[in-house]
Structures are given as structure tokens and as C-alpha cells.
Amino acid sequence: MNNMTANPFDMQGKDINWCPGCGNYKLLDAVKDAFYELDLDRRNLVIVSGIGQAAKLPQYVNANMFNGLHGRALPVAMGVKLANRNLVVIAESGDGCMYGEGGNHFLHAVRRNYDITVIVHDNMVYGLTKGQASPTSRMGMETSLQFNGVMLEPFNPVAVSLALNAPFIARASAGDGEKTKAIIKEAISFKGCSIVDIFQPCVIFNKINTYQWFRENTYYLPDDYDPTDRKLAFEKAIETEKLPLGVIYRHEGRELYEDLLCITHIPSYEHEISEKAFEKMLEEYR
Amino acid sequence: MHHYADEISIVFGGAAGQGVQTIADALVKVLKRNGYYVFACTEFMSRIRGGSNSTEVRITGKERKAYVRGIDVLVALNAEAVDHLEERIGEATLVFAEKDHVEGKEIKNFIDTPFAAFAKQAGSPVFSNTVAVGVVLGLLGISLDAFLAYLSVQFASKGEEVVAKNVKAAKLGHDFGTETAARNRIQVTIKPADTSPDELLIDGNTALGIGTVAAGCSFISSYPMSPGTGLLTFLARRADDFDIIVDQAEDEISAINAALGASYAGARAIVSTSGGGFALMEEGISLAGVTEVPVVVHIGQRPGPATGLPTRTEQGDLNLSLYAGHGDFSRVILAPGSFVQAIELVQRAFNLADKYQTTVFVLTDQFFLDSVASVMKSEIVRLPVERHIIRTDRDYKRYRLTKNGLSPRGVPGYGDGIVKTDSHEHDESGHLTENFGVRRKMVHKRLQRLEQLSREALLPERFGPAKAGSLVICWGSNRGVLEEALERLKRKDLAGLHFSQLYPLSPEISGMLDAKNVIVLENNATGQFADLLNRDAGVRVSRKILKATGEPFSVEEVVEALQERQHE
Ligand SMILES: Cc1ncc(C[n+]2csc(CCOP(=O)(O)OP(=O)(O)O)c2C)c(N)n1
Ligand code: SF4
Ligand SMILES: [Mg+2]
Numbered sequence: 001m002n003n004m005t006a007n008p009f010d011m012q013g014k015d016i017n018w019c020p021g022c023g024n025y026k027l028l029d030a031v032k033d034a035f036y037e038l039d040l041d042r043r044n045l046v047i048v049s050g051i052g053q054a055a056k057l058p059q060y061v062n063a064n065m066f067n068g069l070h071g072r073a074l075p076v077a078m079g080v081k082l083a084n085r086n087l088v089v090i091a092e093s094g095d096g097c098m099y100g101e102g103g104n105h106f107l108h109a110v111r112r113n114y115d116i117t118v119i120v121h122d123n124m125v126y127g128l129t130k131g132q133a134s135p136t137s138r139m140g141m142e143t144s145l146q147f148n149g150v151m152l153e154p155f156n157p158v159a160v161s162l163a164l165n166a167p168f169i170a171r172a173s174a175g176d177g178e179k180t181k182a183i184i185k186e187a188i189s190f191k192g193c194s195i196v197d198i199f200q201p202c203v204i205f206n207k208i209n210t211y212q213w214f215r216e217n218t219y220y221l222p223d224d225y226d227p228t229d230r231k232l233a234f235e236k237a238i239e240t241e242k243l244p245l246g247v248i249y250r251h252e253g254r255e256l257y258e259d260l261l262c263i264t265h266i267p268s269y270e271h272e273i274s275e276k277a278f279e280k281m282l283e284e285y286r
Numbered sequence: 287m288h289h290y291a292d293e294i295s296i297v298f299g300g301a302a303g304q305g306v307q308t309i310a311d312a313l314v315k316v317l318k319r320n321g322y323y324v325f326a327c328t329e330f331m332s333r334i335r336g337g338s339n340s341t342e343v344r345i346t347g348k349e350r351k352a353y354v355r356g357i358d359v360l361v362a363l364n365a366e367a368v369d370h371l372e373e374r375i376g377e378a379t380l381v382f383a384e385k386d387h388v389e390g391k392e393i394k395n396f397i398d399t400p401f402a403a404f405a406k407q408a409g410s411p412v413f414s415n416t417v418a419v420g421v422v423l424g425l426l427g428i429s430l431d432a433f434l435a436y437l438s439v440q441f442a443s444k445g446e447e448v449v450a451k452n453v454k455a456a457k458l459g460h461d462f463g464t465e466t467a468a469r470n471r472i473q474v475t476i477k478p479a480d481t482s483p484d485e486l487l488i489d490g491n492t493a494l495g496i497g498t499v500a501a502g503c504s505f506i507s508s509y510p511m512s513p514g515t516g517l518l519t520f521l522a523r524r525a526d527d528f529d530i531i532v533d534q535a536e537d538e539i540s541a542i543n544a545a546l547g548a549s550y551a552g553a554r555a556i557v558s559t560s561g562g563g564f565a566l567m568e569e570g571i572s573l574a575g576v577t578e579v580p581v582v583v584h585i586g587q588r589p590g591p592a593t594g595l596p597t598r599t600e601q602g603d604l605n606l607s608l609y610a611g612h613g614d615f616s617r618v619i620l621a622p623g624s625f626v627q628a629i630e631l632v633q634r635a636f637n638l639a640d641k642y643q644t645t646v647f648v649l650t651d652q653f654f655l656d657s658v659a660s661v662m663k664s665e666i667v668r669l670p671v672e673r674h675i676i677r678t679d680r681d682y683k684r685y686r687l688t689k690n691g692l693s694p695r696g697v698p699g700y701g702d703g704i705v706k707t708d709s710h711e712h713d714e715s716g717h718l719t720e721n722f723g724v725r726r727k728m729v730h731k732r733l734q735r736l737e738q739l740s741r742e743a744l745l746p747e748r749f750g751p752a753k754a755g756s757l758v759i760c761w762g763s764n765r766g767v768l769e770e771a772l773e774r775l776k777r778k779d780l781a782g783l784h785f786s787q788l789y790p791l792s793p794e795i796s797g798m799l800d801a802k803n804v805i806v807l808e809n810n811a812t813g814q815f816a817d818l819l820n821r822d823a824g825v826r827v828s829r830k831i832l833k834a835t836g837e838p839f840s841v842e843e844v845v846e847a848l849q850e851r852q853h854e
Pocket of ligand 1: 051052053054055070093094095096097098121123125126127128129134
């Protein structure tokens with residue numbers, strides 16, 4: 001796609017901070033191509049991120065951006081979405097940012113279920129701070145800090161999201177550009193809080209979970225897999241032998257937070273005070 | 287003989303859950319309907335049942351907004367109330383209580399009041415609160431009309447029988463109060479102010495809430511913490527009427543970040559919390575600083591450190607708001623001294639936040655938020671809502687360098703441009719940069735507005751004699767108590783100065799602090815504002831009157847503190 005026509009989401013002449021060979025490049029392409037193919041209007045697209053290598057992604061996309069603090073992409077994304085629900089909002093960050101520093105926000109974003117797409121670059125390591133363990137690091141991985149190997153069981157974002165009844169849960173692998181793009185497109189089109197955990201090789205600090213490792217240790221869910229079956233999804237979520245890729249769970253039943261709050265489509269920059277209601281309110285204190 | 291010509295203080299004491307607050311609420315409303323100036327303040331323990339709480343209701347010939355220590359009339363609903371308030375019971379205090387509640391206690395003016403027996407006579411022990419209000423109204427020589435009207439509205443949903451029983455309870459109490467007044471030659475001749483056509487009765491939370499609604503606020507995300515919760519609750523109740531998005535956050539970190547996200551997208555956003563909750567928001571204040579996203583932060587102060595005294599009052603979070611967030615950037619700190627002022631200041635806070643793309647703090651405290659007072663509707667000021675949001679064009683740059691450091695503010699989805707905002711140091715387009723030259727310009731850009739803000743700063747208000755050798759400075763909620771104390775003292779050499787803007791200070795204030803003696807009155811342990819005055823205006827403070835027990839200053843206490851000096 002990229003090679004045929006200019007993608008309006010491309011940023012011209014931007015010096016990209018990632019290492020050569022990093023999985024983030026492929027992910028960036030997949031994301032931009034998904035935006036393009038969905039025909040999104042870049043003026044109405046907001047990408048919110050936290051801090052980390054992954055979180056730099058919106059710096060390289062020609063669209064609105066709120067590059068906030070480490071761990072805090074989701075509260076910001078919620079604020080944006082509630083203040084103007086006409087915007088398409090993407091929250092994008094690393095595994096440390098979303099599941100570690102921002103873990104509480106992750107739980108409650110899923111609980112609230114506002115219409116955003118959460119894209120997590122899961123490289124199973126802290127890239128930007130030079131290679132410490134992340135919540136998703138595999139046990140035994142030796143790092144500059146966990147020099148005897150990671151002792152704790154990894155955080156399972158798919159199982160946790162399922163427990164919270166997230167309406168859309170998918171897993172992708174950055175090495176497979178086309179398939180990743182398709183999953184991202186489906187996630188953005190879905191109305192609700194869509195969680196997409198994307199395996200992303202960090203070629204510098206994670207010498208275990210490499211492109212090859214992800215190829216060998218993942219498989220795509222078959223075409224006849226029923227993503228609406230929550231129990232089945234749970235079975236998939238806790239598989240460890242080989243990790244499933246694709247849309248693991250999806251159901252349409254949950255109401256949006258913005259609907260529960262009765263938020264209108266009038267953006268809040270057009271907010272007006274009802275003078276009648278104001279007068280009525282004052283009279284209540286007679 | 288007890289004669290109250292100018293004012294009277296009535297205190298209700300009892301356990302949490304006994305209805306002290308219900309009684310006070312009813313009485314205050316009835317008094318207001320009779321045209322009196324009333325002021326009420328409450329102190330309570332951090333528990334839902336039991337303990338010892340009290341509410342003071344003052345009826346005054348002049349508008350008053352302060353707590354007095356002395357009790358003229360105490361209505362004690364249990365024995366503990368008498369112990370709890372012992373220090374405030376004086377020779378002249380009339381104590382209305384059941385006989386067995388004062389057993390073994392020496393009380394000069396005890397009036398054996400059969401609350402329970404009257405309530406039973408009216409139909410059930412639950413009516414003893416109604417009896418209590420009746421007693422007080424009888425004592426004051428105020429007719430039952432307004433109270434009966436109040437009861438019929440209050441209990442309408444519970445049926446005629448309940449209303450009738452309440453009416454009976456009120457009458458029994460009222461007769462008793464009237465007889466007691468006659469028998470003990472108690473005379474209350476305070477004149478009603480007759481302001482009722484214009485008078486509203488509100489508490490501090492409501493004042494803040496009215497201001498927030500009047501400012502066109504459209505978003506609040508907050509996490510409950512006393513005494514900051516009141517504003518969140520107020521806005522939740524008004525959310526539908528005013529299209530306000532109300533989110534109960536999972537924590538304060540989320541609250542401030544959500545507010546910044548909403549503000550970035552064009553909402554007028556506020557967070558409300560207490561010092562402990564605000565401590566978690568600090569990184570968000572830094573984020574607001576670097577991103578130049580406007581936000582208003584309300585801190586309802588209570589004593590720290592940490593959990594401190596959850597339901598008590600203090601002015602201990604000035605330094606917290608002054609220094610919150612790493613790095614250097616601008617901010618504004620406001621602290622209203624009255625409800626009318628609070629309504630205006632909150633609107634001003636939002637306008638300043640939008641105009642200067644900065645964080646504006648509004649500092650209140652438990653005493654202020656839980657107090658109830660009359661407000662004249664005609665005195666409520668409405669400020670125009672000034673958003674300073676532009677429609678972006680294709681070449682829009684969020685951080686365009688301008689002469690005054692303020693870049694036109696665009697929001698996503700409004701115009702043809704894109705809006706990039708960044709917590710990293712960034713260039714004009716909002717992209718991260720490590721260019722030192724850009725960094726230098728951006729640091730300057732973010733601080734430059736402080737000078738304009740100080741030129742626009744609210745000046746402190748002076749009261750008392752025009753020329754005085756000593757000047758007593760207070761801020762925020764201490765205005766009422768200082769004003770009243772100075773009036774009592776009637777000294778020509780003593781004037782007061784109230785600051786409602788604490789930071790930045792106007793360059794003009796050095797000239798206003800010409801007195802030989804500068805005394806600062808603050809509800810904290812170290813004199814945080816005195817330090818700020820010294821730091822930013824070079825003011826040499828000769829004396830600090832401080833209190834950090836968790837209670838507000840009483841008028842008597844301030845009078846005594848200022849008298850002390852005279853004797854030296
Ligand atoms: C409050 C805070 N704590 C710590 C950091 C330092 N820090 C920056 S990124 C990061 C972890 C990054 O890991 P991840 O989110 O997985 O992103 P990656 O770099 O791997 O893409 C940390 C600890 C910070 N910026 N802010
Ligand atoms: S450190 Fe790892 S995640 Fe970061 S850019 Fe380099 S390869 Fe990518
Ligand atoms: Mg990572």
C-alpha cells in the first residue's frame with residue numbers, strides 16, 4: 001500500500017529514534033496503513049501515548065498527538081474521547097507503560113469501555129530504560145537488573161482483559177505486517193475498548209523473544225475459531241506452549257461509557273451554559 | 287436575665303448518626319426564612335456512627351462568616367456532647383439536655399429538657415430532633431410558621447401522619463422553649479436583616495459548584511477524598527442540567543491525566559481533591575506545565591501529613607501547590623475568602639487557565655467547604671467565559687513562538703490543522719527535540735507568562751483603619767474571622783489585609799505593606815504564606831499567628847492573640 005500512493009499519515013523528513021531492525025518500524029507501517037485503508041481523517045484522529053520506545057510512535061504519524069507521561073496514556077485517551085466523542089482515539093504504548101506503570105488505568109479503561117483502541121507494543125522488556133524486565137518478560141530472562149533471571153510469572157494481558165470482559169481482545173505479531181494491519185483495522189472499527197497486544201521484537205535488549213522466536217512460538221487462530229465464546233477464549237488466553245494470534249474474543253453486548261454518561265456528539269469546546277438551568281439552580285437555595 | 291441583642295451562638299452536640307446536622311440544617315433554613323443572618327459551621331469526627339460531633343449556628347445582626355468559641359445555647363443530645371464541648375461551656379451558657387446526660391457535671395445554667403418524653407408523646411423517639419428545633423425557636427421567640435412549612439415539605443413523601451406527628455413534636459418543643467425563656471428571663475432581640483427576597487443559603491461546596499457551573503466547566507474527573515469530594519458530588523448532581531461529564535476516577539493520577547486529555551480536546555476541566563490526593567497528581571501538574579494544557583485544580587485542605595485528620599481543617603497545602611511538579615513553569619494560586627468571592631474566583635480561575643494555558647489552583651479547606659452562610663443573589667458575579675480557542679489552519683503549530691510566549695490554542699477536530707502536544711521538551715510543532723537552543727526558548731516561553739499573570743493578579747483587600755502601624759495579613763477562609771476580630775478590637779493601629787490570590791503576587795503589593803508591623807495569620811504550623819510574602823515581595827513579617835490543631839481560628843482566639851501584643 002505504502003509504496004503505491006503517498007500515505008497522508010506519513011511524516012516527511014522525521015528522524016526516527018528507533019534502532020535499525022526494531023519491530024516498531026513494522027508496527028508503525030501497519031498502523032499507518034490501517035489508518036489509510038480505513039480512510040480516517042487525520043484531523044479527527046488522536047493518538048495518545050505514554051513514555052517508552054513504543055510511545056514515540058505518534059511522533060512519526062501525521063495526526064493529532066498527545067504524547068503524555070509514562071503509564072498515563074489511558075486516562076488521557078479517556079479524557080479526549082469523552083470531551084469529543086467524534087474523534088477516533090488510539091492509545092498506544094509499551095508493555096511496561098500499559099501493564100506496569102499504568103496497570104490500574106488498564107483495568108479501569110476496560111471496565112469503563114469507552115470507544116478507543118489500545119495498541120500495546122509487547123517487546124517483553126523495558127526498551128527505553130535499557131533492558132530491565134517488563135511485566136510480560138518471560139521467566140528466567142536475564143537482564144541488566146534481573147541478572148539471575150526474571151523470577152516472576154509474566155502478566156497475561158489477554159487473560160486479564162478477558163476476566164474484565166473487554167469486548168474486543170486481539171493479539172498480533174509485528175513481524176507479520178499484513179495480518180497485524182488487518183487486526184488493527186478490525187480493532188479500530190470495533191465500537192468499544194479494543195485491546196490489541198502486539199508482539200514486537202526488541203533487537204537490542206531482548207535476545208530471547210526475537211523475530212524467529214515469535215514465529216516459532218505463535219500460531220494464528222483457525223478460520224473456524226469462534227471469538228464470541230468467552231470460555232473458549234479463556235482456554236486460548238492461558239495457552240503457554242504456543243501463543244495464539246488473531247482476534248481472540250469479540251462481543252457486541254457492552255454499552256459504551258460515553259453512552260452511559262449520556263454524552264452528546266457536541267464537542268465540549270462548543271459547551272454552553274444553560275442560563276435557564278442556572279437560574280433554576282440558584283432558586284433552589286432560597 | 288439573659289439578653290441577646292446583637293448575636294447568639296447556638297451549638298448542637300451529639301454522636302454521628304444522631305442527627306446534629308439535620309437539626310442544624312432545618313434551623314438554619316427556618317432562620318433564613320425569617321430574615322436573619324445566619325452562619326453555621328461544623329466539626330465532626332472521621333466516623334459514620336458514634337463519636338462526638340457539633341454544629342454551631344450563629345444568628346447575627348450583621349453578616350458574619352466566622353466561628354466563635356463561646357456558646358450561648360448548647361443543645362446536647364447525649365452525655366458525651368457535654369464532655370466534648372466542656373471547654374466552650376461558660377458561666378452564661380444555657381445547656382439544654384436530658385437530666386441524665388449531665389449527671390455529676392457542674393453546669394450553672396442547666397435546663398432539664400425532656401426531648402425523649404416529648405418525642406414519645408408525639409408518637410416516636412425519632413421526633414426528638416424536631417423537638418430540639420422547636421425548643422430553640424421557642425427560646426428565640428420565633429414563630430413556628432416557617433418550621434411547620436418546612437416540615438410539611440420535608441416529610442411530604444412520608445405521608446400526612448408523619449407530618450402531623452412532627453408538627454406535634456415541634457409544638458411541644460416550642461411551648462417548652464417559650465416557657466423556659468419566660469421563666470429564665472431570656473430575651474433575644476436580634477433584628478432580622480430583612481434581606482430575604484435576595485437571600486440564598488449555601489455551603490462552601492455549593493459556592494464552588496455554582497462558580498464551576500458558571501464558568502462553563504464541562505469535565506470533572508476525581509477520586510473521593512474529604513473534603514474535596516463535595517464539588518465532585520455537586521457536579522454529578524448537576525451533570526445533566528449543564529452537560530458536565532463527571533467521571534469517578536480509579537485514582538488521582540488518572541483524574542488529573544483525564545482532565546488534561548479532556549482539556550486538550552477542548553473541555554473546561556477541573557479536578558477536586560485534598561492534599562493527600564493532590565500529592566498523587568503532581569506529575570500531572572508537571573505535564574500541564576510542559577504541554578501548556580489549561581486545568582483548574584481544587585484542593586480542599588485538611589491537616590496532613592498523610593492521612594492526618596481527615597475531617598478537620600487546615601491551610602497546610604499552599605507549599606504543596608506552589609512547588610508541585612518538577613521543573614520550572616508557571617501557575618496561579620487563588621484562595622477565596624467568602625462564598626460570593628468563591629463563585630467569582632472559580633470563574634476567574636477557568637478564564638486564567640485558558641488565557642494563560644496554565645494550571646490554576648483554588649485552595650479552600652474543610653471549614654470553608656462545610657460552613658453555611660447567606661449569600662445575596664444580587665452579589666453573585668458572572669464573568670464572561672473566555673476560551674481563547676482558535677480554528678486551526680493547515681500549517682498550525684501548537685507551540686508557535688510568539689512575543690508573549692502564548693501560542694494560539696487549537697484543539698483536535700476543529701480546523702484543518704493537527705494538534706501535537708508532548709510531555710517531552712518539544713519544538714514549535716510539538717515534536718520531541720533535544721536541541722538546546724529550542725529548549726532555551728521553550729523554558730522562557732513557559733515562564734514568560736508569569737509576569738503578565740502577576741500584573742493581572744488580584745490585589746489583597748484591606749479592612750479596618752486606613753492608616754495603621756500594624757497590618758494583619760490573612761488568606762483564604764480566614765477573612766471572616768480576622769474581620770470580626772478587628773471589629774471587636776476597634777483599634778486604630780490595627781488593620782487587616784486579605785489575599786485571595788496567593789501566587790503570583792502583584793508587583794503593587796510591596797507598596798501596600800507599608801505598616802511597621804506585619805502580622806500573618808494562618809491555619810498551619812509554619813506560616814507558609816508568610817514565607818512566600820518574604821520570598822516574592824521581600825516582606826519582613828514580624829509575627830505569625832498560627833494554628834494547626836485541625837480546628838479553625840475562633841474570633842475570640844484571634845482577639846486574644848492580637849491583644850497579647852498590646853500588653854507587651
Ligand atoms: C514516572 C516514570 N517512571 C519511570 C520512567 C522511566 N521509563 C521510561 S520508559 C520506561 C519503560 C519502558 O518500557 P515499555 O513501556 O515496555 O516501553 P518500551 O521502551 O519497551 O517500548 C521507564 C521505566 C518514566 N519516564 N517515568
Ligand atoms: S531498544 Fe529495542 S525497542 Fe527500543 S528501539 Fe531499540 S530495538 Fe526497538
Ligand atoms: Mg516494552
